[in-house]
Amino acid sequence: MPSRQGGGRSSLSRALDNDVLQIVRKLLDEQPSGARYPSSRTVYEWIQRSNSSLKRKPKNLIENSIEWALEVLREDTSDEDQVLPSESTDERQARADAANLMNKSIVGSWASPGTATPVTNGKAPTMQVAQRQANGEPAKKRRKPAATEEVDKPAMPNVRLVDIGGVAPIKNMLKKYVIRPLLFPEEFSARKIPIPRGVLIHGPPGCGKTLISRAVATELGVPCIEILGPSIVSGMSGESEKQVRELFAEARRKAPCLIFIDEIDVIAPKRDTSQSQMEKRIVAQFLVSMDSLAMEDNDGRPVIVLAATNRPDSLDPALRRGGRFDKEINMGVPNESMRKQILHALTRGNKLAPDVDFDALAKMTPGFVGADLRDLVGQAGSWSMDQYWTALEAQAASLDTDMDLDNDTILSPEAQMNHSIQRLIARSKDKSLARPPGFEDTAIPMRAFVSVLPNVQPSSKREGFATIPDTTWSDIGALQSVREELHAAIVDPIKRPERYARVGISAPAGILLWGPPGCGKTLLAKAVANESKANFISVKGPELLNKYVGESERAVRTVFSRARSSIPCVVFFDELDALVPKRDDVLSEASARVVNTLLTELDGIGQRDGIYIIAATNRPDIIDPAMLRPGRLDTPLFVGLPGADERVEILTALIRKTPIEVGLARMAKECEHFSGADLSNLLRKAGQNALKRDSEVVAEEDFALAVKTVRPSVGPNDLLRYERIKERLSLGSS
Numbered sequence: 001m002p003s004r005q006g007g008g009r010s011s012l013s014r015a016l017d018n019d020v021l022q023i024v025r026k027l028l029d030e031q032p033s034g035a036r037y038p039s040s041r042t043v044y045e046w047i048q049r050s051n052s053s054l055k056r057k058p059k060n061l062i063e064n065s066i067e068w069a070l071e072v073l074r075e076d077t078s079d080e081d082q083v084l085p086s087e088s089t090d091e092r093q094a095r096a097d098a099a100n101l102m103n104k105s106i107v108g109s110w111a112s113p114g115t116a117t118p119v120t121n122g123k124a125p126t127m128q129v130a131q132r133q134a135n136g137e138p139a140k141k142r143r144k145p146a147a148t149e150e151v152d153k154p155a156m157p158n159v160r161l162v163d164i165g166g167v168a169p170i171k172n173m174l175k176k177y178v179i180r181p182l183l184f185p186e187e188f189s190a191r192k193i194p195i196p197r198g199v200l201i202h203g204p205p206g207c208g209k210t211l212i213s214r215a216v217a218t219e220l221g222v223p224c225i226e227i228l229g230p231s232i233v234s235g236m237s238g239e240s241e242k243q244v245r246e247l248f249a250e251a252r253r254k255a256p257c258l259i260f261i262d263e264i265d266v267i268a269p270k271r272d273t274s275q276s277q278m279e280k281r282i283v284a285q286f287l288v289s290m291d292s293l294a295m296e297d298n299d300g301r302p303v304i305v306l307a308a309t310n311r312p313d314s315l316d317p318a319l320r321r322g323g324r325f326d327k328e329i330n331m332g333v334p335n336e337s338m339r340k341q342i343l344h345a346l347t348r349g350n351k352l353a354p355d356v357d358f359d360a361l362a363k364m365t366p367g368f369v370g371a372d373l374r375d376l377v378g379q380a381g382s383w384s385m386d387q388y389w390t391a392l393e394a395q396a397a398s399l400d401t402d403m404d405l406d407n408d409t410i411l412s413p414e415a416q417m418n419h420s421i422q423r424l425i426a427r428s429k430d431k432s433l434a435r436p437p438g439f440e441d442t443a444i445p446m447r448a449f450v451s452v453l454p455n456v457q458p459s460s461k462r463e464g465f466a467t468i469p470d471t472t473w474s475d476i477g478a479l480q481s482v483r484e485e486l487h488a489a490i491v492d493p494i495k496r497p498e499r500y501a502r503v504g505i506s507a508p509a510g511i512l513l514w515g516p517p518g519c520g521k522t523l524l525a526k527a528v529a530n531e532s533k534a535n536f537i538s539v540k541g542p543e544l545l546n547k548y549v550g551e552s553e554r555a556v557r558t559v560f561s562r563a564r565s566s567i568p569c570v571v572f573f574d575e576l577d578a579l580v581p582k583r584d585d586v587l588s589e590a591s592a593r594v595v596n597t598l599l600t601e602l603d604g605i606g607q608r609d610g611i612y613i614i615a616a617t618n619r620p621d622i623i624d625p626a627m628l629r630p631g632r633l634d635t636p637l638f639v640g641l642p643g644a645d646e647r648v649e650i651l652t653a654l655i656r657k658t659p660i661e662v663g664l665a666r667m668a669k670e671c672e673h674f675s676g677a678d679l680s681n682l683l684r685k686a687g688q689n690a691l692k693r694d695s696e697v698v699a700e701e702d703f704a705l706a707v708k709t710v711r712p713s714v715g716p717n718d719l720l721r722y723e724r725i726k727e728r729l730s731l732g733s734s
Contacts (some may be wrong), residue, residue: 016078019054020065021049024073037319040066040428047309049549065596069340105586159215164208165345166338166370170331174199174216177327178304182222185295186303196326197293198305198319200264202312203331204562206371206459209308212331216306223254232282240278241285248289248303261635264307265314290324297578313561321720333369333566336533342370346377353445361449367458367535367566379452384444391436392698393420395428469536471526475653478646479520484529486511489635490612494568508635510602510613512576513630514620515639516714518677521616525572528614530592534565541578549590553597560611566608574614581626595624602632611727621626621725641675641714650676655698667703673719682710 020465024043038046043066046692047054054062097501160173181188181195188195201209217224225247234240238416251257261267271280293303307325309315319325334342339360345358365373411419427433473483493500493507500507513521522538529536537559544555563569573579580595602613615633617623642650650666683698685706690698 004658010274015214016054016057017065017068018062020047020062021072023050023054023702024066024069027168028073035639036146038070040070043070059277080284100438103247105266109142113377159211159218161212161215161219161346163345164212164215164370165343166334166341167208167212168341169329170201170212170329173327173329174212178216178258178306178331179220181257181302182220182304185256185300185503189300195295195302196304197290197323198307198322198325198327200312200315200325200328200639201306201308201331202328203310204333204369204459206369207331207333208370209264209331213262213306217258217260220258222588223251223257225257227257227261228258229261229263232267233278237278240282242545244289245283247631248292251303252293252298252301255298255303257303259300259303259305261307262306263309265311267560268316268319270316274448277357279445283318287316287318287324290319313558330564332564333367333535335568336366339368339373343374346374347444350377350381351441351443353443355446356444356449357446360446363533364450365458366533368662369457369459372456372458376449378455379449379455380444383452384442384448387448388436388439390441392427393415393424394438396423423556431685449502469530471523471527471528474563476520476523476527476650478649479639480644482513482524482639483527485635485637486524487531490534490570490614491532492527494534494610494612507612509631510615510633510635512620512633512636513614513616513639514636515618516641516675516718517618518675518713519641520676521639522572522574523676525570525614525616529570529572534566534568534570535563537563537566537571539571539573541573542573544579545594550592552594556594556597556601563611569610570612570614573613573615576617576627577619577622580627581622582624583626595626599624599626599632602627621728640722641673647671647679651679651683667700671707673713673714673716675712678712680708682706685710 011201025045027043027046040063044059044063047062113723164171177196177199185195185314203209214226217226227247232240232243234243247259251259268283268286269279271283290305293305295302305325312320340358343358343361366378367377476483478615489508489511513524515521525538526536539559544552544559546552546555559571559715563571580598581591583592583595620628620636620674627637671679674682682703683706686698686702689702689705690696693699693702
């Protein structure tokens, strides 16, 4: 054993020797079993290529330390492997202990003495010294070579396809892109047809991406390796890439095999926005590993990667090209019929009362995804159970004879709880009693679902996706002609698409509601979405604008991406003039890019069935003309000030929840040029006047006083301007 560490060696030199020794050990671990020891030059070149800080040390010091480390390791190996053929096991052990006792004692004394313990091997006692490194630290165990390490894989839960409902189209695509290639690879090889290498499932949270992926893996019966995105990321340099290589290598060995990656956006984000070099290396390793899955390079045995994410736009673009993730499947927010099928699947193992109406539940759960419906079923079961416990305790209280208390006795809350528990225990011991009336079985009634429904908030609403508004036609007075146009343009195509198919025409691509402010354009859009039972995304024009380059365009794309995940969906752009002004020399380049992005998205509406666009503005003269051509916002509707009779209808709709004297709505006829918003303000002022009189009912005198103080928001000059705009744009009145 070389003794360089003693004597005049400085602490810095000993530290350098120790670092080099660890690096040489790691290099030996990565070499195949039986390989020869590397030369000093090989180790030095390997250090220079690595990320180690040692490559900045003087060359002569590193080479001296390398030679010492190789000599130490050779002597350790020779001590372990030197065996005499004639020796017995006991003799071999005794000779090895005697030969190494002095060296081990010296090594242990360099930093701190080792603890010696007598050990008997059946013959003369020897001394066993705690093994230490050259610097006196406890020796580290040698790692197994990477090829022999067993990869830990999470167990796949036992989920079946029959447990998932309402996603028949998704199942069909998975059958086409995953199940057939894995079960019949020879059919693809015989026809020289490449199989998909990767399938990406994306959509809003809670729609069942992970669940259906695991169900497919369970049904297939082929080996499946599940990778949870965050579990790959490691703090050690190179460990994350190594795990990716090992998992893909294991999949190739077990082929045909399915690799399922959940939350893939964690391990494969865009490299141009990555904050660290480690993320870029992981993505690069993932790309290389995906390219190595070619079936012809693995003896015709297929490996398919199935990945799930709710942030597909954050993935590196190199992953979403052909040859890697060839196919993409979008799982959106389920519509009414899909929700009904999901509820059927979720309650397959539950006992339901005959009055449970799945059609009614599907209509009452707009915007709900699979996870929300599962929560609804669970809460309904818990509510039914709570009702049973309440009835059981009431039954026990009615039969309680031993614990009768005087009626005048007042128990503390804790004593009441103790009394309740005692009654419940006594009731559980009496098995002769029948179940409480109304709870003869464990069926979940319809009222359980209705009772807990307000407590379940749709995930799509929390995540910024669309939900159906609660505004109905009854909340809107007048505007009958505009309502009919909207009904024909949006409600009919959604509810009865077969009528349009028979005639061979498509629904209007978009509708522009324009007119003076406060006339009910936003209310009309909400009522249309409610009437058609379509999801609704409301976008205020200015809220999409961002001072950072590219962010405004990204926000526009995100709106339409959410709409595609919420089909059927009505997208309402309020204050459209702020978002798409006329493009001219005065307009900035950033604003022009936003206009171009919105025009591009609108051009694709015809190919994206189920997305309906409604826009509102009171300045149609400053909107870019390209927005108004056919195929975009091709159905303009003028929403003007209400007439005398229409004002009465509007005020009648507004006072439904207000205590007011009958017949006062006729006063609206006197409110010339009042819009719907002005009438609402008039009613609020009248209510304030009633409160000043200490009255809880609005009277005629309150209205008369309010009419004197409220002025119409649209004056005669404004009306003339709108008439000129109508003539200039030739939009016509509805």
